[in-house]
Amino acid sequence: MIPRYSLPEMSGLWTDEAKYASWVHVEVLACEAQARLGKVTDADLATIRTGRVPTPEEVQEQERTRDHEILAFLAAYTATLPDDAARWVHYGMTSYDLVDTALGHTLARSCDVLLAAAVRLRTALAAKATEHWDTVCVARTHGIHAEPTTFGQKMAGFALGVDRSVRRLRAARTAVAVGTISGPVGTYARIDPFVESYVCDALGLGVEPVPTQVVARDRHAELLSAVAVLGAVIEQIALELRLLQRTEVREVEEPRSSAYQGSSAMPHKRNPTSSERLCGLARILRANLGAVLEDVALWHERDLAHSSVERIALPDSLIAAHYQATGAAEVIEGLRVFPDRMRANLEQTDGLIHSSTVMLDLVAAGTEREKAYRTVQDAATETWETGRHLRETLRERGIETRPEQYDPERFLRSRAVIRERMETLLDVEN
Template identity: 30%
Template sequence: MSHLYASLFYQADVTEIFSDYALLKYMIQAEVALAQAQAHVGIIPESAAEIIVSVANTQGIQAIDFDSLAIAAGLAGNIAIPFVKQFTAAVKTVDEEASRYVHWGATSQDILDTACILQAQDALKVVELQLQFAYSTSLELAEKYRVEVMIGRTWLQQALPITFGHKAARWASSFKRDLDRLEQLKARVLTAQLGGAVGSLASLLDQGSQVVELYAAELNLNVPACTWHGERDRIVEIASFLAMATGNTGKMARDWSLMMQTEVAEVFEPTAKGRGGSSTMPHKRNPVAAASILAAANRVPALMSSVYQSMVQEHERSLGSWHAEWLALPEIFQLCAGALERTVEVLQGLEINSVNMQRNIECTNGLIMAEAVMMALAPKIGRLNAHHLVEQACKQAVAEKCHLKDAVSQIAEVQQYFDAAELQQIFKPESYLGNIQEQIDAVLKEAEGEAK
């Protein structure tokens, strides 16, 4: 991603986690954990592990020549092979004997997969924090605007009245599900990888399982029941979660961007100097955050296609499929975190125009209350008859450009069963909100349970 576009689509912390420098730090971390685990059971000398740890702490990525690493990676097929050579050379300058034990019994994919999981672990912390901010802010909007009546829309047409609080409660509910998914997947996906050439760890003789347990513990990762070089569902599950979270933000951005349309003008993204303007039209107030979020929601599914295709691998370790993850997963992470960051910014500063919400409810001259009239009349004369009569009244109201209540009041059956006060009550949007308040209560109560 171009540096010029990074602030538009990405999130700074996650971008740093997936930087080249950070990747090498995670790879060094994996090599250190490997040496420490093996020294603990006597596979390599304790003194060798101490030297490896010391070089990692004192030199770190400074021991790596980035330019030569980049060139060598193209020849080797991955960066782990030339990385191990350079890191081994750095250890050798301190202690030649210790350098013999760098990367002992491991394969390139062990280090790269484990580094990827370490990256994911840290990046998911950022994503989780953003989700929590978005969730709590949506809950606040749901509570604050629970009785703020607005029009509900289906197929982009005015349908029935809802409240803005209900819309916010639905957003909150989706964030809650994202948080639940994240919590549930951690035990499955945040798992170390150490299997050696074909997953058998034959090079460690009868101590392979013990080393894997110690290796995972050093890295604060879960212990795999068996190696997963060729089974990529863990990576796919991480990406799928991120894709769903991004899609949820895209749905919300679509909502508020449509509500920002000039003719609608019910909500607005927060204002700031230089934000949302046009290079040619001084009057414009564009939904710029929504644009970034929707772009991410558009891009991530295409990247997910690559990740899903990477599941089909040959035998114990694959050719090419595994490599495709290196391109897709970091960008999915960055786009998701960026979309969440912009969603939080909007939700925390969202401007609500109650006057326009009320205006839009009234713009159909009562047509949006047609179902309410029909359902009030249906118990008296049957649903089908009521539907027919109200439908005719709707056509009359449109043709005569009058309010539906005036057209309905001329129907004999309506006059028979409802007086003027009752008919007036039927046409109040706030009287036809169904169980919206109960739904909002349920969402808020669910959050209270989480807080305890």
């Protein structure tokens, strides 16, 4: 991922330096296990532990004569060790015993970083929902004014969407936090299963229960599916904020720094660029999911078609998702909300948003439903065309309505029930 959309706590896990450090860690742990089995002496193990993590440049230099990154890494790493100790490095292992076990550890740590950002976003949304639980605004369906709701309920719905994504990510973390050290085709032909158990336990990983040569790639697809869904949920939030920031609506405004400049040509512009950026990143996450789904089906016990894809898609998706979730949390935490503007928009359609309650009041008073609907619809059409209040166009049709029939609170009598649901779900340890 390009630096513009990278934050160090996530991108730092995916550098070549971090990868080779992780590979060294796995190799040392494997040697520790072999020492417990009596194959490696304590003296050789102590020497192996002193080995230096090779630099990316050193690995690249070795790869020029090997055309194989893992062999190049092993050559660069063991070059710092005496031969008697170096011979035990990678003993009985195949390349992807090293790569996939280290990858499982990196993916698990990446999930933890992303989960922290998603939880921060969930917390920000819940706080905004509580703050504005009674801030009345108009709900829109098909982009058209519908009935009153509250801004708090909008935010609560988003909070629970992020909460579901947190749950999906936690399940996906379990799926990818696995390793395998089982030999060339997963039969443990030249390595004791104890080595695998020891290494994976030390790294906090499970083991692939029925190994081939690699960890099953449906695990990675599950993770990127959860990541893409989180991205889509954030996109839904950001799209709502973009729509509410339009000039003719202007019910909210995303936070801006003192350095903000919206347009190179028009000084007045206050564009929703942060929200737009969040929407754009969701597209990358969805696209990468498609590529990783293609990696699930490999030839027989393994081919190499997945490697080039996941070298790009896994780090790019996790880095972009972390940036997106962090950015979304910052937007919600600093969001400006304009209740007066919400109230003005609520009244913009001259009582039309109360048409459903007026109709039901007629039905409750004894009018046949279809007649009540048509009567109110005809009056509403005239209100749309003339701009006269709905109660006036109804009066012309012989229907007298009372002021309380145009009170938004009639729509919101049950909002305490919804708030209780939100608080119950978000208070659960999750």
